Amino acid sequence: MRVWIFIPGDSGAVSVGADEVAAQVVELAKASDKKIELKRTGSRGLYWLEPLVEVETPEGRVAYGPVKPEDAGSVFSAMLAGDTGHPLCLGLVEDIDFLKKQNRVMFARVGTIDPLDLHDYQAHGGLEGLKKALATKPADIVEAVADSGLRGRGGAGFPAGIKWRTVAAQEATQKYICCNADEGDSGTFADRMLMEGDPFLLLEGMTIAGLAVGAVQGLIYVRSEYPAATKTLKMAIDIMRDAGWLGEKVGGSRHAFDITVRRGAGSYVCGEESAMLESLEGKRGEVRAKPPIPAISGLFGQPTLVHNVLTLASVPIIVAKGADAYQALGTGRSRGTQAFQLAGNIKQGGLVEVAFGLTIRNLIEDFGDGTASGKPFKCAQLGGPLGAYVNEDMLDTPMDYEALAEAGAMLGHGGVVVFDDGVDMAEMARFAFEFCAIESCGKCTPCRIGSVRGRELMEKVIAGEDRQASIALIKDLCEVMEEGSMCAMGGLTPLPVKSAMKLFPQDFGIAPDETKKGGKNVVAQGT
Amino acid sequence: MKKPVSTSSSQTKRAQILRICQRYDNLASALIEVLHDVQEAYGFISEATQREIAGALNITRAEVHGVISFYDDFRTEGAPGTVVRICRGEACQSMGAQGLLAATTNAVKDRARISVEAVYCLGNCALAPAATLNGKLHGRLKGPRLSSLIDEVTK
Numbered sequence: 001m002r003v004w005i006f007i008p009g010d011s012g013a014v015s016v017g018a019d020e021v022a023a024q025v026v027e028l029a030k031a032s033d034k035k036i037e038l039k040r041t042g043s044r045g046l047y048w049l050e051p052l053v054e055v056e057t058p059e060g061r062v063a064y065g066p067v068k069p070e071d072a073g074s075v076f077s078a079m080l081a082g083d084t085g086h087p088l089c090l091g092l093v094e095d096i097d098f099l100k101k102q103n104r105v106m107f108a109r110v111g112t113i114d115p116l117d118l119h120d121y122q123a124h125g126g127l128e129g130l131k132k133a134l135a136t137k138p139a140d141i142v143e144a145v146a147d148s149g150l151r152g153r154g155g156a157g158f159p160a161g162i163k164w165r166t167v168a169a170q171e172a173t174q175k176y177i178c179c180n181a182d183e184g185d186s187g188t189f190a191d192r193m194l195m196e197g198d199p200f201l202l203l204e205g206m207t208i209a210g211l212a213v214g215a216v217q218g219l220i221y222v223r224s225e226y227p228a229a230t231k232t233l234k235m236a237i238d239i240m241r242d243a244g245w246l247g248e249k250v251g252g253s254r255h256a257f258d259i260t261v262r263r264g265a266g267s268y269v270c271g272e273e274s275a276m277l278e279s280l281e282g283k284r285g286e287v288r289a290k291p292p293i294p295a296i297s298g299l300f301g302q303p304t305l306v307h308n309v310l311t312l313a314s315v316p317i318i319v320a321k322g323a324d325a326y327q328a329l330g331t332g333r334s335r336g337t338q339a340f341q342l343a344g345n346i347k348q349g350g351l352v353e354v355a356f357g358l359t360i361r362n363l364i365e366d367f368g369d370g371t372a373s374g375k376p377f378k379c380a381q382l383g384g385p386l387g388a389y390v391n392e393d394m395l396d397t398p399m400d401y402e403a404l405a406e407a408g409a410m411l412g413h414g415g416v417v418v419f420d421d422g423v424d425m426a427e428m429a430r431f432a433f434e435f436c437a438i439e440s441c442g443k444c445t446p447c448r449i450g451s452v453r454g455r456e457l458m459e460k461v462i463a464g465e466d467r468q469a470s471i472a473l474i475k476d477l478c479e480v481m482e483e484g485s486m487c488a489m490g491g492l493t494p495l496p497v498k499s500a501m502k503l504f505p506q507d508f509g510i511a512p513d514e515t516k517k518g519g520k521n522v523v524a525q526g527t
Numbered sequence: 528m529k530k531p532v533s534t535s536s537s538q539t540k541r542a543q544i545l546r547i548c549q550r551y552d553n554l555a556s557a558l559i560e561v562l563h564d565v566q567e568a569y570g571f572i573s574e575a576t577q578r579e580i581a582g583a584l585n586i587t588r589a590e591v592h593g594v595i596s597f598y599d600d601f602r603t604e605g606a607p608g609t610v611v612r613i614c615r616g617e618a619c620q621s622m623g624a625q626g627l628l629a630a631t632t633n634a635v636k637d638r639a640r641i642s643v644e645a646v647y648c649l650g651n652c653a654l655a656p657a658a659t660l661n662g663k664l665h666g667r668l669k670g671p672r673l674s675s676l677i678d679e680v681t682k
């Protein structure tokens with residue numbers, strides 16, 4: 001009898017010892033009289049349990065975790081003996097509460113299949129969307145995406161259908177599909193998990209997009225911090241091409257489409273779409289003035305559909321299952337499922353894919369089980385380094401685009417970074433300016449100079465020098481940055497700063513009401 | 528214009544750089560890929576190398592230089608033997624990354640051939656604090672784990 005064992009090859013799992021555990025399992029398997037098959041999968045996204053090892057049983061897959069290399073031997077014996085009394089045994093993986101409460105749509109296969117096995121992919125619903133798209137009129141694919149209510153998952157939440165219609169309507173000899181896999185936001189890793197764990201889904205989504213808007217060339221811009229994802233994507237592209245799903249005749253049709261992977265080089269601002277396009281042209285990642293929008297004049301001046309990894313990964317599902325099925329999930333104008341990422345000081349960090357409708361508290365408390373340190377919760381930053389901080393009083397806000405906007409926060413790419421009461425919010429405000437100064441593309445003054453001034457002013461506040469005056473100046477500076485920056489790098493840096501100041505004035509050495517005093521007559525320096 | 532003195536080793540290097548450029552059909556748009564490959568092969572991108580790349584891709588040296596200086600990944604000088612890159616993103620900060628960075632920097636300050644750098648998010652935010660050691664990603668680096676990993680690779 002064959003025994004199937006599954007160990008993630010995901011780089012997060014590998015960062016805490018999954019390869020060492022796998023190597024031991026290989027050795028133990030050689031010495032065993034049973035026939036053992038080891039499959040390396042993506043991660044289930046239950047990171048606090050990684051390395052999470054699973055074994056196939058007649059009841060389903062049984063999980064053990066977190067398995068340290070030194071536990072590999074005893075876990076291996078327990079798996080073969082069907083011993084669920086082992087201290088690391090978690091029972092059936094599907095019954096783990098964190099996973100059971102989710103609605104895995106984009107991530108349905110991640111962590112279960114061999115990411116580079118196209119048969120495995122197809123056996124679990126893969127390529128159904130593309131096959132259906134090949135039999136559908138391009139305009140109808142565009143309308144299905146519009147009807148689904150899908151919005152961009154990269155940060156801005158712009159309706160995908162509008163972009164698709166715009167690109168489709170352009171007359172051009174060349175159009176491009178550009179996938180933004182720069183995933184620079186602290187607290188986010190869902191794009192990485194998907195590219196490493198189910199790369200064919202992204203490639204399928206891009207190919208469908210190509211058919212729909214009339215593009216024959218796709219590019220994926222992957223940050224250089226993700227070497228494993230880059231390697232997996234390149235292999236997946238070769239496999240798809242060999243199988244005839246990419247190339248001159250996609251799936252034997254008269255449509256051509258091919259995909260190239262390009263690496264970034266350690267710049268956060270290259271996640272901004274026009275900076276990404278500059279980088280894809282081999283240039284410095286400087287933000288372009290808008291208009292024109294990329295849908296009209298993008299890569300090499302041609303109409304370009306730019307989307308985040310998860311936006312494109314939703315497309316095969318929308319096409320295969322129908323716009324109505326997708327649209328039926330979610331709430332208000334936030335449709336479908338969202339991949340939330342729980343990170344930072346949280347006991348159960350990982351990926352939570354659910355239909356929109358949960359509150360921040362549901363995520364942090366019900367899924368995350370509170371802080372990792374066990375100390376009281378102080379705040380969370382939502383939506384990456386340019387996102388707002390929220391405190392205890394705001395936890396019942398629903399995590400959807402509109403509700404968060406109303407609360408002065410944003411969803412961004414779905415990252416939730418939790419802090420315990422040890423954090424000093426004045427330091428986090430200083431860091432927000434510092435990060436902007438480091439990553440600014442330098443194109444406009446409010447961001448390039450303003451961020452440096454902001455950092456200096458925050459240093460003064462922290463040192464207790466001219467506190468009142470410095471805070472008044474910071475507020476003016478924030479206004480200048482919000483109004484005068486060309487992109488959201490400079491334009492949104494004030495969001496974490498102002499929210500920290502408003503929610504935690506004591507950390508800034510000021511009384512709550514003083515944060516409300518303006519300083520409008522003081523001109524910010526250097527702008 | 529003065530021609531660079533060519534020795535046989537610089538000839539081989541030149542040939543290899545041209546091969547790397549050809550890998551990308553000498554496309555100027557592939558400059559960043561070329562720079563990554565060259566740096567992987569030689570550890571850094573010298574002045575002479577920049578000139579070769581500019582020639583092969585038919586762009587100016589100023590353009591090559593401008594791109595190298597914009598992106599944090601590229602070096603124009605040799606890197607020390609061991610490179611530790613500690614994440615300073617917010618998620619890692621919430622788990623003590625600033626302290627880890629300060630302690631590690633301090634611990635290796637008298638050791639040659641080790642450099643400690645700050646980076647901003649490695650996509651391992653649920654296993655914070657995170658760092659890479661000679662390119663290999665590590666997570667859950669609270670406490671003394673990072674320093675024992677450094678000792679392991681430098682011993």
Ligand SMILES: Cc1cc2nc3c(=O)[nH]c(=O)nc-3n(C[C@H](O)[C@H](O)[C@H](O)COP(=O)(O)O)c2cc1C
Nearest residue numbers: 152153154180182183184271272273307308311488
């Ligand atoms: C500073 C900055 C960084 C960004 N980083 C990313 C990123 O890493 N990934 C991403 O998909 N979008 C990022 N965006 C948003 C993109 O500009 C763009 O809105 C997005 O890629 C569009 O795809 P979508 O419609 O699928 O969301 C960033 C924006 C800014 C201003």
Ligand code: SF4
Nearest residue numbers: 441443444447487490
């Ligand atoms: S706001 Fe900052 S990052 Fe954006 S264009 Fe201006 S300088 Fe560049």
Ligand code: FES
Nearest residue numbers: 614616649651652
């Ligand atoms: S913030 Fe450190 S890995 Fe993401």
